[in-house]
Amino acid sequence: MNFDPRYSGRNFSSVGTRPIRPDGIDKVTGRARYGADFNMAGQLVGRILRSPHAHAVIKSIDTSKAEKLAGVKAVITAKDLPDLTDGDAAMYDILDNSMARKKALYDGHAVAAVAAIDARTARQALKLIEVEYEVLPHVTDVDEAAQHHAPLINDQVFTEGLEEKPAKPSNVTKRTQFGHGDVHKGFAQADFVIERSFKTEQTHQGYIEPHACVASVNPDGTADLWVCTQGHFVYRQHCAQLLGLEASKLRVTSSEIGGGFGGKTHVWAEPVALALSRKAGRPVKLVMTRDEVFRASGPTSATSIDVKIGANKDGTITAAEATLRYSCGPYPGSWAEIGAMTAFACYKLENVKTVGYEVLVNRPKTAAYRAPSAPMAAFAVESVVDELAKELGMDAVEFRIKNAAQEGTRSSYGPVYGPIGIGPTLEAVKSHPHMKAPLKANQGRGMACGFWFNFGGQTCTDLNIGMDGTVSLAVGTVDVGGSRASLSLVAAEELGIDYSQVKAIVADTSSLGYNDMTDGSRGTFSSSMATISAAGNAIKILRERAAQTWDIPVEDVVWEKGHAIAKGEKYGNLAPLSLKDIAAASGKTGGPIAGHSELVADGAGVSFATHICDVEVDPETGSTRVIRYTVVQDAGKAVHPTYVEGQYQGGAAQGIGWALNEEYIYGKDGRLQNPGFLDYRIPVCSDLPMIDTQILEIPNPNHPYGVRGVGETSIVPPLAAIANAVSNAVGVRMTHIPMSPPRILAALDAEREG
Amino acid sequence: MVEVTLWGSLSAVAGGKAKHDIEAKDIRELFRKLAEQYPGIEPWIDRGIAVAIDGTIYRDTWSKELPPGAEIFLLPRLAGG
Amino acid sequence: MAGVAVSTTINGDAVEYLCQPDETLLDVLRDRLGLTGAKEGCGTGDCGACSVIVDGRLVCSCLVLGAEAEGRKVETIEGMAHGDQLHPLQQKFLEHAALQCGICTPGFLIAAKDLLEKNPSPTEEEIRFGLAGNLCRCTGYDKIVRAVQDAANVMKGA
Numbered sequence: 004m005n006f007d008p009r010y011s012g013r014n015f016s017s018v019g020t021r022p023i024r025p026d027g028i029d030k031v032t033g034r035a036r037y038g039a040d041f042n043m044a045g046q047l048v049g050r051i052l053r054s055p056h057a058h059a060v061i062k063s064i065d066t067s068k069a070e071k072l073a074g075v076k077a078v079i080t081a082k083d084l085p086d087l088t089d090g091d092a093a094m095y096d097i098l099d100n101s102m103a104r105k106k107a108l109y110d111g112h113a114v115a116a117v118a119a120i121d122a123r124t125a126r127q128a129l130k131l132i133e134v135e136y137e138v139l140p141h142v143t144d145v146d147e148a149a150q151h152h153a154p155l156i157n158d159q160v161f162t163e164g165l166e167e168k169p170a171k172p173s174n175v176t177k178r179t180q181f182g183h184g185d186v187h188k189g190f191a192q193a194d195f196v197i198e199r200s201f202k203t204e205q206t207h208q209g210y211i212e213p214h215a216c217v218a219s220v221n222p223d224g225t226a227d228l229w230v231c232t233q234g235h236f237v238y239r240q241h242c243a244q245l246l247g248l249e250a251s252k253l254r255v256t257s258s259e260i261g262g263g264f265g266g267k268t269h270v271w272a273e274p275v276a277l278a279l280s281r282k283a284g285r286p287v288k289l290v291m292t293r294d295e296v297f298r299a300s301g302p303t304s305a306t307s308i309d310v311k312i313g314a315n316k317d318g319t320i321t322a323a324e325a326t327l328r329y330s331c332g333p334y335p336g337s338w339a340e341i342g343a344m345t346a347f348a349c350y351k352l353e354n355v356k357t358v359g360y361e362v363l364v365n366r367p368k369t370a371a372y373r374a375p376s377a378p379m380a381a382f383a384v385e386s387v388v389d390e391l392a393k394e395l396g397m398d399a400v401e402f403r404i405k406n407a408a409q410e411g412t413r414s415s416y417g418p419v420y421g422p423i424g425i426g427p428t429l430e431a432v433k434s435h436p437h438m439k440a441p442l443k444a445n446q447g448r449g450m451a452c453g454f455w456f457n458f459g460g461q462t463c464t465d466l467n468i469g470m471d472g473t474v475s476l477a478v479g480t481v482d483v484g485g486s487r488a489s490l491s492l493v494a495a496e497e498l499g500i501d502y503s504q505v506k507a508i509v510a511d512t513s514s515l516g517y518n519d520m521t522d523g524s525r526g527t528f529s530s531s532m533a534t535i536s537a538a539g540n541a542i543k544i545l546r547e548r549a550a551q552t553w554d555i556p557v558e559d560v561v562w563e564k565g566h567a568i569a570k571g572e573k574y575g576n577l578a579p580l581s582l583k584d585i586a587a588a589s590g591k592t593g594g595p596i597a598g599h600s601e602l603v604a605d606g607a608g609v610s611f612a613t614h615i616c617d618v619e620v621d622p623e624t625g626s627t628r629v630i631r632y633t634v635v636q637d638a639g640k641a642v643h644p645t646y647v648e649g650q651y652q653g654g655a656a657q658g659i660g661w662a663l664n665e666e667y668i669y670g671k672d673g674r675l676q677n678p679g680f681l682d683y684r685i686p687v688c689s690d691l692p693m694i695d696t697q698i699l700e701i702p703n704p705n706h707p708y709g710v711r712g713v714g715e716t717s718i719v720p721p722l723a724a725i726a727n728a729v730s731n732a733v734g735v736r737m738t739h740i741p742m743s744p745p746r747i748l749a750a751l752d753a754e755r756e757g
Numbered sequence: 758m759v760e761v762t763l764w765g766s767l768s769a770v771a772g773g774k775a776k777h778d779i780e781a782k783d784i785r786e787l788f789r790k791l792a793e794q795y796p797g798i799e800p801w802i803d804r805g806i807a808v809a810i811d812g813t814i815y816r817d818t819w820s821k822e823l824p825p826g827a828e829i830f831l832l833p834r835l836a837g838g
Numbered sequence: 839m840a841g842v843a844v845s846t847t848i849n850g851d852a853v854e855y856l857c858q859p860d861e862t863l864l865d866v867l868r869d870r871l872g873l874t875g876a877k878e879g880c881g882t883g884d885c886g887a888c889s890v891i892v893d894g895r896l897v898c899s900c901l902v903l904g905a906e907a908e909g910r911k912v913e914t915i916e917g918m919a920h921g922d923q924l925h926p927l928q929q930k931f932l933e934h935a936a937l938q939c940g941i942c943t944p945g946f947l948i949a950a951k952d953l954l955e956k957n958p959s960p961t962e963e964e965i966r967f968g969l970a971g972n973l974c975r976c977t978g979y980d981k982i983v984r985a986v987q988d989a990a991n992v993m994k995g996a
Contacts, residue, residue: 023932030940031928033875033915037941040874093804122865123858164766179833180765208838209975211879211887212941261877261941262975265838293880340766341835373838417764418809418830458837461817484938484976523837603817645935649977653938656978680884680973688979689963689970705813715838 038215038231054107057673108333111298189322189354193313204666212261234520265371385723424637447732453719458523459604463516472583479518497538499565524712541598608703625744639711658721805834849917886972938976
């Protein structure tokens with residue numbers, strides 16, 4: 004890679020402005036095409052049959068009646084998706100999650116599928132499929148599942164990460180540990196120690212667009228997949244591997260995506276749609292219902308976390324310890340591990356230890372959800388930090404400032420930090436007018452901090468200059484929140500042209516090299532790096548063409564403000580050539596002008612946020628309203644500040660829903676009782692106040708503009724900020740998320756009874 | 758020679774030691790030498806290990822050079838949302 | 839099942855179609871008429887992504903049968919702009935970045951249009967309750983509310 008990603012501290016003309024996004028017009032006129040908005044000639048309707056049992060052996064499946072129904076063109080089971088994963092355990096789990104092979108592992112697990120001429124026929128066909136189950140004992144609670152007498156979900160799982168290999172299988176798949184120093188010594192030095200246990204319930208990403216795709220497999224092994232996804236190249240790899248297709252022959256086009264938040268990072272129904280199409284010999288459209296989205300896709304972990312923090316009288320934290328148990332659904336994951344890494348990342352700690360346990364339960368496979376695992380850990384830690392500050396008689400912000408990590412601090416997960424923004428966000432909060440606004444009866448104010456790593460990754464971008472001097476930018480990172488606007492700004496900045504001259508698109512998998520998916524807040528971070536690099540390569544060609552036109556050495560041509568300029572006294576009479584001039588002549592100077600870039604955008608900058616929240620709690624009903632909310636977060640550099648604000652606000656709103664309302668409720672029968680937006684209530688417009696934002700810019704040294712990535716951190720502090728606000732409003736410490744009215748009432752009652 | 762620190766769980770498959778001195782010029786060589794010394798690490802490398810060099814996390818750039826005296830920390834390669 | 843013949847008006851145009859008796863207006867719009875601007879987020883009337891206006895009344899088209907459109911006037915997102923002239927709400931949604939993924943946007947625009955036609959000067963609270971039937975998971979509603987406020991001001995001045 005001959006590209007220098009280091010921060011250069013330059014001035015900007017386009018970056019930092021707020022133009023209208025290029026895909027906006029299609030989205031306000033209804034023309035934008037999402038997963039379910041695409042059709043192919045002769046397409047069939049695919050539907051999936053799902054297990055009603057939380058845990059059951061599939062003894063037999065009889066599809067003969069369904070196959071005989073007029074209008075049914077294909078019926079498939081796991082037999083039609085043979086195991087081609089070749090020992091790749093993670094892919095095998097994705098395969099098994101797409102279609103149960105031996106056991107149904109959760110309510111909603113796919114067991115068979117049909118393709119028929121219309122939706123009604125497909126639904127009828129599902130009813131004709133006879134599945135014989137042997138129902139097994141199930142477990143859905145993370146703490147119960149970790150007990151040694153719990154029903155075993157997979158008898159081949161032995162806890163990894165223990166000093167000695169255990170003799171018996173367990174639902175605990177892995178133990179992980181992070182930290183440094185000696186916590187025993189640290190607690191011995193403490194004047195005050197607070198220790199508490201917390202629980203958080205499972206939530207769903209709640210994207211409004213259900214998973215949807217159109218699959219078309221041809222007899223010659225070529226195939227097309229139109230799909231809503233956060234990563235069409237990743238979907239191509241998954242599907243090609245699971246279906247036995249050659250990756251280059253499977254063309255995946257990402258539709259507009261109606262929300263993902265981590266929930267569209269691996270395949271669910273797509274291999275099923277491809278298998279149906281292959282068997283039926285026709286295109287198949289498969290769209291999940293909302294019920295299926297809740298029962299079978301998404302959710303984040305349910306957790307159970309113990310936190311212990313000690314401090315001495317002057318307010319220095321002497322030791323911090325946490326044990327985190329995260330549910331993974333029925334397949335091993337690394338969710339507690341991430342929680343264990345992020346839990347204490349905001350603080351400068353001499354002695355810190357975190358231990359994570361991954362726990363299998365009979366719930367849907369846990370998927371990433373915006374800064375996955377971090378919000379729950381932050382809830383537990385920031386609650387104890389607040390309580391400890393009170394115990395010490397210190398202001399909650401001052402206590403955090405005193406213990407905040409800074410450049411040179413060894414992070415709780417290992418490495419030493421470079422320049423970071425936790426201190427600046429805390430200072431900004433300390434002086435924010437929100438902190439001084441008066442509160443009324445039953446109102447309380449809380450604040451909390453949050454951390455997320457941010458990722459980079461493999462990225463490939465094409466920049467093509469048209470003969471009229473306009474620029475098309477093809478990127479491979481799916482645009483989930485406005486990145487086509489930010490990347491157009493970057494291209495305009497580099498080339499020195501106007502934003503309106505650039506048109507960015509998300510290219511399909513056959514038009515561009517591999518790109519990792521849009522996850523880990525990497526979209527603008529990574530693709531802006533690739534765009535800067537691609538623009539640099541295009542500028543090199545533009546300079547060569549100008550040099551050729553002028554018949555002077557290319558070394559004497561520089562690129563400034565969208566023009567090639569001949570540098571030197573002797574060229575005084577040469578008028579600068581604009582990009583448009585050079586593009587117009589390109590046919591006679593060597594043909595099309597383009598810049599390409601493929602790189603690994605590593606060195607993503609860690610990100611911190613501090614949130615302030617005011618709530619009002621009705622002591623009669625336990626109902627809680629957020630009445631004011633402020634987000635302060637380090638963006639590194641905000642390329643399009645309006646969309647950065649949007650990320651801050653959206654993450655805060657999701658966190659508010661998680662804190663107060665949202666939870667998966669399972670019955671004793673192991674079935675999900677609220678798989679719909681009526682009973683799984685995400686915040687609506689009338690639930691929320693305006694969400695104020697403050698963007699800080701502490702440059703990431705590993706990006707030319709200082710960009711860090713902004714998408715995820717904003718969901719990390721809200722759970723804790725709201726819990727702290729509730730505690731300050733009504734004087735009870737809430738240890739169970741969501742803080743729904745019954746839980747708040749119960750806590751108030753318990754407090755009254757003393 | 759660089760000093761490499763492994764996170765808790767990884768050190769369990771590396772002789773129980775968190776710190777290792779290894780002669781390696783880049784991440785690729787580091788992984789190769791670790792796997793030679795501790796075959797138990799290989800599946801972890803396959804699953805993904807990120808390398809923090811002086812605090813900056815590299816997930817995929819195996820050609821990244823390890824400057825002498827740099828702080829090298831191995832971490833799990835994570836999923837994002 | 840025998841189809842039902844329906845004559846209706848959609849965005850000012852006379853339209854005729856055959857649909858099944860149990861088929862929703864949303865399915866008719868999307869699958870039979872190619873008007874995919876209305877989205878199905880839930881199919882149970884909880885998310886508002888399929889909002890359309892029928893005879894001046896805001897409805898979730900997933901809760902209306904295709905057959906019920908007989909003789910009525912249906913307005914969808916596809917009819918909101920006049921030629922190349924965006925409706926002020928559409929323009930303000932763009933200017934305020936009141937959309938991220940955009941899947942809820944058609945429903946919000948239809949619901950906001952209905953709101954402003956009935957109440958040209960809504961307070962913030964009236965906007966928030968007026969749009970409470972539409973779910974957005976990306977924006978936290980802040981920029982949507984501001985866009986509607988701004989559009990209301992523009993429309994009053996017009």
